[in-house]
Amino acid sequence: MQSPTILNAAKAGEPATPNGAEAAVPLAPFIPRHVAIIMDGNGRWAKRRHLPRTIGHRRGVEAVRRVVRYAGDRGIEVLTLFAFSRENWRRPPREVNELLSLLRRYIQSDLEELLSAGVKLTMIGARDELDPDLRAIIEDGERRSAENSKMHLILAFNYGGRDEIVRAAKRLAKAAVDGDLDPDQINEGDFARCLDTGMLPDPDLIIRTSGEQRISNFLLWQSAYAEYSFPRTLWPDFDEVMFEEALCDYARRERRFGAVDGGAARAVG
């Protein structure tokens, strides 16, 4: 897709031009390193069309393909997609089975394209709770794409932020009990490295589609200084133009990380 590289927008805090028009801001320097998306609204998309919710999820996979390609073209380093939460097991078994099977089918059908596009695939979430055959498919994708470096695609599946924090705390507690770690020396960096996201940069921009404005247990630790975007679009309708709009909006934000104007780096940690 052909995208504009100059935004007709003023950075927050900067004066508008004398004629009242907003100053042009180049998008390229403000492309977030890490974008995370809460892909919400599949069920409502289907309901509006009097279709089963499962059809909404299937159409959602097409939106996944669009955003993965677009993020790669745009030079986004890390793209995290929230595909299934640990709380989503509360849904009817038929819907849960469809979501599990969509992940399996997505990896099976799209892995070759991801590999040739230089995408590295990683899953975050409680993988021990998944069926061994699904795990094997995920881990095969992770192994085969491990050396890729164009973009890192993180699939948050069976993921819950609190669960991830508890698992990290257990790892640290075990290391302390084993005598490999002094509890008084534990710092934020040690804790972050024990999370599923390990050494990844924190998300700069979190997009949640469908108009809901909540975090639903997503990247609780990592989102400390994330910017948010809440487009009203239902996930199956989300496309490159809407993604671009979210990036343009992000480019206008002024991130401070607790410092004063202009005094902060563009990332923490």
Ligand code: IPE
């Ligand atoms: C997002 O769409 C997909 C998952 C949570 C797995 P939903 O299924 O939550 O759609 P709505 O929110 O009911 O419309």
Ligand code: IPE
């Ligand atoms: C969050 O959406 C999880 C995913 C998008 C995978 P939900 O639809 O499950 O969240 P709630 O229940 O509306 O908070």
Ligand code: MG
């Ligand atoms: Mg939802």
